[in-house]
Amino acid sequence: MKQLLLVITLLLGLNATSQYAIEPSKEYSHDIGNMVVMLDNLKGRVERLVGHLNQEQTDYLIDEDANTVGALIYHLAATEAYYQVYTFENREFNEEERELWETALQLGDKARKQFKGKxxxxxxxxxxxxxxxxxELLKSKDDKWFAEKTGAMSNHWAWFHVMEHQxxxxxxxxxxxxxxxxxx
Structure with a gap:
């Protein structure tokens, strides 16, 4: 059992002294702080998975319908950027933001052509x-805001979706x- 816990600890990127607990930073309200800890934990694991890749691996397509690792990371950033404007500004992307993020949000053929060589x-x-x-944006909000709705969903649910998407x-x-x- 101890060996299994050690393997899980290593796979999750935790050190041996880490507690298996979500402990929010004092910079955030309680619920937002919990979300930030979970978002950052997932981001760290994504970075450990791909941070060592060379160019060929970053651009590799396993088949003609797949996405590259680079495109998927761009997609994660684009999704999070979308939820920033949606929850903090109660709007969709403007024209300039669509230019930057839309291909990454949609992925597909255009992304397979565009996201390579970096x-x-x-x-x-x-x-x-x-x-x-x-x-930075979440630091300016509190748990009352987190519970409020933007459109059909609460801000908390929107950021939960970003986390589950990751x-x-x-x-x-x-x-x-x-x-x-x-x-x-």
């Missing part, structure tokens, strides 16, 4: 910049990284 760090830096902005794509990224060409 190192994995390019995509991780984009993801990091979006997350930094999310965390988790789903983390599984996809894990699958893809196990099938990448070996480094030369």
């Amino acid at each position: 190192p994995i760090q390019y995509y991780l830096d984009l993801y990091d910049a979006v997350r930094t902005r999310t965390k 988790a789903n794509h983390m599984g996809q990224l894990a699958f893809l990284t196990k099938r990448l060409p070996k480094t030369k």
